[in-house]
Amino acid sequence: MKIRVVSSREEIFTLNPNERVVHLAFRPSNKDIFGLVETCPKLEVVQLPKSYMGTVSKSVEMFLEMQRIELIEGDVWGHRKDLNEYYSIPSSVIEKIREMKVEGKSAEDIGVQISRESKLDPEMIAYILNKEAFA
Numbered sequence: 001m002k003i004r005v006v007s008s009r010e011e012i013f014t015l016n017p018n019e020r021v022v023h024l025a026f027r028p029s030n031k032d033i034f035g036l037v038e039t040c041p042k043l044e045v046v047q048l049p050k051s052y053m054g055t056v057s058k059s060v061e062m063f064l065e066m067q068r069i070e071l072i073e074g075d076v077w078g079h080r081k082d083l084n085e086y087y088s089i090p091s092s093v094i095e096k097i098r099e100m101k102v103e104g105k106s107a108e109d110i111g112v113q114i115s116r117e118s119k120l121d122p123e124m125i126a127y128i129l130n131k132e133a134f135a
Helices: 009-014 030-039 058-066 091-102 107-118 122-130
Strands: 002-006 021-024 045-048 070-073 086-088
Touching (some): 021 030, 045 122
Parallel strands (some): 045 070
Antiparallel strands (some): 002 086
């Protein structure tokens, strides 16, 4: 699974319209979020660093909810945008989530363990768990 990392508002309008998961590495305005949703109609998740989550307006939260787009808190640890515009979640992490789900572990237990092992945020793990591939 890949997360598109966007480091400036100018990048929003150059995104592939098929992007599903986007991490905004800057403090977005309402206009930036609306532009992102317009540019990427298949968007499922917008991820923001913890420090920016508190600055998101209630109107944007409601707009994203109405569009069925999840707004989640998280970071892309160790990602170098100058090397690759995507942060890839290793297939080994996805496989480990699958195994734990098959074993009957609770979503909370999976989130705690995978978060500790992979530095992925629990909200992103919950999103991965809820994707149809795991249903």
